Amino acid sequence: MEQIIATVRGFDGALVFVPAAEGDFPEITWGDAFFYYAPDGQMPRNVQPYGTIVTKNYPDDAASDLDPPGRWRVNIQVDRPTFRDLTGEEPRGLSRPRDHSAADSVMPHPVYGALGWIAVVNPGERTTDTVVRLLREAHDAARRRFERRRHEREP
Numbered sequence: 001m002e003q004i005i006a007t008v009r010g011f012d013g014a015l016v017f018v019p020a021a022e023g024d025f026p027e028i029t030w031g032d033a034f035f036y037y038a039p040d041g042q043m044p045r046n047v048q049p050y051g052t053i054v055t056k057n058y059p060d061d062a063a064s065d066l067d068p069p070g071r072w073r074v075n076i077q078v079d080r081p082t083f084r085d086l087t088g089e090e091p092r093g094l095s096r097p098r099d100h101s102a103a104d105s106v107m108p109h110p111v112y113g114a115l116g117w118i119a120v121v122n123p124g125e126r127t128t129d130t131v132v133r134l135l136r137e138a139h140d141a142a143r144r145r146f147e148r149r150r151h152e153r154e155p
Contacts, residue, residue, distance in 0.1 A: 013039035037142035063100035
């Protein structure tokens with residue numbers, strides 16, 4: 001997990017936010033990581049992260065069984081062609097049953113798969129390179145969106 005966080009921190013303009021107990025964020029988020037494109041180093045407003053790492057089950061998201069020690073999941077927003085290539089399905093047409101608790105496997109996110117998110121529990125030998133590549137692509141897409149919005153606001 002720390003290797004992936006360090007890799008994303010190395011991306012130009014990346015902001016990795018890890019809420020902690022002394023902050024203003026809900027306790028359930030403490031210890032998780034949220035990845036943004038933020039060249040000014042400030043938390044973006046009205047922008048979702050392009051990737052996250054979660055370290056525990058959430059009330060509406062327990063299919064990956066993240067509560068046992070040492071389990072965590074990387075979540076990444078990908079484009080539709082990438083989603084199809086990785087899963088064999090369309091994001092809004094998910095129908096195949098999956099074991100979302102399986103480690104080191106790329107699959108649709110158990111909650112946000114229909115929105116084009118993939119998930120990997122405990123990336124290992126089979127998936128770490130793919131995860132890093134997908135995070136780089138998601139970061140680059142977030143940078144392009146940032147630039148487009150900035151140009152639209154300029155007179």
